[in-house]
Amino acid sequence: xxxxxxxxxxxLLVFAVGVALAGxxxxxxxxxxxxxxxxxxxxxxxxxxxxxxMILMMFHAIGLPEGAADVLSxxxxxxAVGRLGATLGRHGSPGLAGWLLAGLVVGWAPFGEVxxxxxxxxxxxxxxxxxxxxxxxxxxxxxxxxxxxxIPWIVMKERDLRWVGPAVAVAGLTVLSAGDWWVxxxxxxxxxxxxxxxxxxxxxxxxxxxxxRGLRPLDAxxxxxxxxxxxxxGHWVLALPCVAAASTAVDRRWWAAIAALCSLGAQHAVSTxxxxxxxxxxxxxxxxxxxxxxxxxxPWSWGVRVGIAATGDPYGxxxxxxxxxxxxxxVHVPLVTWEPCER
Numbered sequence: 001x002x003x004x005x006x007x008x009x010x011x012l013l014v015f016a017v018g019v020a021l022a023g024x025x026x027x028x029x030x031x032x033x034x035x036x037x038x039x040x041x042x043x044x045x046x047x048x049x050x051x052x053x054m055i056l057m058m059f060h061a062i063g064l065p066e067g068a069a070d071v072l073s074x075x076x077x078x079x080a081v082g083r084l085g086a087t088l089g090r091h092g093s094p095g096l097a098g099w100l101l102a103g104l105v106v107g108w109a110p111f112g113e114v115x116x117x118x119x120x121x122x123x124x125x126x127x128x129x130x131x132x133x134x135x136x137x138x139x140x141x142x143x144x145x146x147x148x149x150x151i152p153w154i155v156m157k158e159r160d161l162r163w164v165g166p167a168v169a170v171a172g173l174t175v176l177s178a179g180d181w182w183v184x185x186x187x188x189x190x191x192x193x194x195x196x197x198x199x200x201x202x203x204x205x206x207x208x209x210x211x212x213r214g215l216r217p218l219d220a221x222x223x224x225x226x227x228x229x230x231x232x233x234g235h236w237v238l239a240l241p242c243v244a245a246a247s248t249a250v251d252r253r254w255w256a257a258i259a260a261l262c263s264l265g266a267q268h269a270v271s272t273x274x275x276x277x278x279x280x281x282x283x284x285x286x287x288x289x290x291x292x293x294x295x296x297x298x299p300w301s302w303g304v305r306v307g308i309a310a311t312g313d314p315y316g317x318x319x320x321x322x323x324x325x326x327x328x329x330x331v332h333v334p335l336v337t338w339e340p341c342e343r
Contacts (some may be wrong), residue, residue, distance in 0.1 A: 007085020
């Protein structure tokens with residue numbers, strides 16, 4: 001079928017979904033804080049995503065709205081689908097590879113987060129030109145250390161000097177941050193390590209790929225993706241060799257995998273957008289009611305967003321996970337209930 005021959009059709013559909021669902025606002029505290037950092041020019045607050053903050057700072061400098069980050073994510077997800085589909089599927093069906101990748105990334109396309117950017121750079125890093133790939137992989141590491149999980153598989157598969165880019169990036173970030181890239185706020189070794197629930201979805205591809213005998217012992221290096229923190233899509237790394245193997249066998253069993261992945265991805269995008277809209281509306285209401293001395297009780301993600309909305313500072317409103325002394329009232333989030341500090 002002709003529509004399976006090119007990975008750029010699923011890429012176009014991913015971009016369309018991303019743009020259509022964009023504009024929900026920050027989906028979590030991280031996204032809100034990154035936008036706040038960019039507005040303040042505070043590049044060094046979180047070194048692990050300094051490359052992403054630089055992009056947002058550029059957007060802010062030229063007057064683009066915050067929603068431009070959502071469009072960037074949609075574009076990066078679409079580019080990753082098209083470029084990786086063409087690269088991973090070059091020995092089989094690039095179209096099939098593209099459709100599988102589309103199902104894996106569409107859930108992240110509408111939201112201005114860091115992960116689509118590093119994936120797009122990794123897509124360049126998988127290309128045939130060693131120098132361009134080295135630069136792209138180094139930039140991917142500067143955007144997010146999660147990109148490091150993809151480096152062993154890519155480097156051992158291509159067996160050239162593209163590893164120099166990530167090595168230079170790690171060394172440079174370590175020196176510039178005086179070690180904070182490793183152990184500072186959201187540092188590489190302090191960010192928490194647990195697989196995302198989506199990792200289990202990716203394993204659906206493994207038995208199918210093994211059925212076409214396309215996986216090699218070398219592909220086990222993609223298991224490094226399991227080390228990614230649970231709040232980032234490390235399963236994208238695990239998917240790379242599976243998609244490459246799957247592209248060599250176009251038959252009916254892959255339609256079920258494509259349908260399942262695209263359905264789950266679309267559902268993830270819609271449900272995430274609905275949640276973000278509800279939460280951001282509640283945060284705006286809370287911010288309008290905050291008075292001096294009030295405090296927030298709830299998750300960090302809510303606390304910093306309330307702080308930004310109320311004061312322009314993520315930590316402008318006191319918050320904690322437990323009841324602590326305060327002078328005014330407490331608002332419990334995400335339940336959004338108020339109570340006096342003293343009964």
